[in-house]
Amino acid sequence: MAKLLLRAAFALAVVAGLIYFVAWLLKKGRVSDLIRMAGPQRRIHVVESARLGADSYLHLVKVDGKAALVGVGRGAMSIVEWPPHGGDGGEGGGDAE
DSSP: OHHHHHHHHHHHHHHHHHHHHHHHHHHHTHHHHHHHHHSOOOSEEEEEEEEOSSSOEEEEEEETTEEEEEEEETTEEEEEEOOOTTOOSOSSOSOOO
């Protein structure tokens, strides 16, 4: 009986360790990097994100080499800045003062 209990405790420890390891990989973003490397080239890349409030974010996104600022809030999303036609997404793309 003690042997069976010891085997069950060992199996539970192994499963808990695997769950912890997968959660750690997901938290560190390692799994998404592996998926990104194995998958096809994507046209949309999130360069950086900034949290502005409880439910609002500002994302710098590159689409086909052009950069755009996208604001995301509770139930809404809007493009803050998009380069003009022929813009390369580099510096000076907007009229903000």
